[in-house]
Amino acid sequence: MRTAYSVETVRAAERELMARLPEGALMARAAAGLAAVCAELLARRRGRVYGSRVVLLAGPGDNGGDALYAGARLARRGAAVTAVPMDPARIHPGGLAALRAAGGRVAESVPARADLVLDGLTGIGGRGGLRPAAAALVERIPAGALVVAVDLPSGVDADTGEVAGPAVSADVTVTFGAYKPGLLIDPGASRTGAVRLVPIGLELPDRAELEALQHTDVARLLPLPGSSSDKYRRGVVGVVAGSEQYPGAAVLAVAGALRGGAGAVRYVGPAADAVLARYPEVLVGRGRVQAWVVGPGLGSGRAAEVERALADRDVPVLVDADGLRGLDPEVVRARRAATLLTPHAGEAAALLGVAREEVEAGRLAAVRGLAGRYGAAVLLKGATTLVASGGVVRVNPTGTPWLATAGSGDVLSGLAGALLAGGLSGGDAGAVAAYLHGLAGRFAAGAPAAGGIAAGGAPVVAQEVAAALPEAWRSVRG
Structure with a gap:
């Protein structure tokens, strides 16, 4: 499992480590790792480090020092390194001395040409957007230069991923000791590029502020049939x-449930003919179930059906789309079984009584706020999907922009409902469903199974995502 830690937690671990190390040793470790990544990138781009043009955007804090010391290492390998300080009077003295001793130079303005630019303007403690002096340097980054952010792109909030104004868009981010939440949550995550973690010896607590499941975690959680399983033991949705x-919403939600491992699906609603035409194995009408999925494409005037599902306090319920309208927090909090809410940003905004823009700018705060208000697990859909439950927040690392297509969320709801029926908790069902759904989206789009969120592919429709779910299961189990 990939974990991310808050600035406060990382700072505390750094202080404990620095107390045991010689002065400057921790920064030297970070700079060495940073320089190694930069050298690798330059070698890929130009075939060698020697003769490369490297620009350091150096802020007054430790990130500026990391950039200067890394620049000194690159200068000793023959790179032409130029440091541009945000505030010349406050540039890191040790890093500056090391750079000059290695043959690097200092300039007042950003050169017009560069092979690689190191963003060391602000550190993980930066808040509230870039200052004008830093923003001016960012605007002058040469076109075509490879941009490498030190710890995280300047202008991105390390704890939340929020971006208040101008910010660096990096091709690669080299982060030290631990991932920070802002590297994994949009809008900040969209500015990090590829994230490279450099271990520096930090001792971190077991409980992280943010988690991201990986294949082994998902495989461990998947409900699998045994030799004595029948359709009822596997879970009826x-x-x-x-x-x-x-x-079509009914057809797609049923598809997600069937492809998500449900032993059987019961459908209740006016689209039975369309559902049976596509999936004749579906049972029509109410009966005993192990989980309910309510809301996709429900339309208006059917709030009683949502209330009926929620009133069965001992059966897990997933509420999506139209089912979220006017949802009463007290009714949800009174339930004994798991409740999983799956809003997109607009629906989340309505539930919280805020503007959609506020949710999109502060996704971590929004998903935590919803989970706290309703006492439920919450899956906040988006470019980076977040799942909050019981104080734990998970960010989904799989997916592709091609999943932004009509009906995709209906498939996700059915899939998560099947996992609830299979015995998973609300938080686990949401996180595993998001992971498999994102992976299936990549397979359906022909995109690589691993890599950045925007990795390749071609347009897909929701039915193709549902059809690719078995391949996602096999990939995880394999």
Whole structure:
């Protein structure tokens, strides 16, 4: 499992380590790792470090020092290194001395040409956007230069991923000791590029502020049939979805549930003919279920069906889309079984009573706020999907922009409902469903199974995502 830690936690671990090390040793470790990554990138781009043009944007803090010391290492390997301080009077003295001793130079303005630019303007303690002096340097980064951020892109909040104004868009971010939440959560995550972690010996607590599942974690959580399993033991999902206007939502939610491992699916709603035409194995009408999925394509005027599902306090319920309208926090909090809410940013904003822009700018705060208000697990859909439950927040590392297509969320709801019926908690069902759904989206789009969120591929439709879910299961189990 990949874990991310808050600035406060990282700072405390750094202080404990520095107390045991000679002065400057921790910064030397960070600079060595940073320089090694930069050398590797330059070798890929130009075939060698020697003769490369490197520009250091140096802030007054430790990030500026890391950049200067790393620049000194690159200068000793023959790179032409130029440091541009944000505030010349406050540039890191030790790093500056090391750079000059290695043959580097200092300039007042950013050179017009560079092979690589190191962003060391602000550190993980930066808040509230870039100062004008830093923003001016960022605007002058030469076109075509490879941009490497030190610890995180300047202008991104390390704890939340929020971006208040101008910020660096990096091709690569080299972070030290631990991932920070802002590297994994949008809008900050969209500015990090590829993230490289450099270990520096920090001792961190077991409980992290943010988690990201990986294949082994998902494989451990997947409910698998045994030799004595039957369709009822595997879990029956009740799907209350679709309407005359949106019959496809019912079909897609059922598809997600069937492909998500449910032993059987019961459908309740006006789109039974469309569902049976596509999936004749579906049971129609109410009956005993191990989880309910309510809301996709439900339309207006059917709030009673949502209330009926929530009133069965001992059966897990997933509420999505139209089912979220006017949702009563007290009704949800009174339930004994798991409740999983799956809003997108607009629906989350309505539940919180804030503007959509506020949710999109502060996704971590929004998902935590919803989980706290409703006492439920919450899956906040988006470019980076977040799942909050019981004080733990998980960020989904899989996916592709091609998943931003009509009906994709209906498939996700059915899939998560099947996992609830299979015995997973609300938080685990949401996180595993998001992971498999993102992976299936990549397979359906023909994108690489690993890599950045924007890795390759071609357009897909929601039915293709559902059809690719078995391949996602096999990939995880394999």
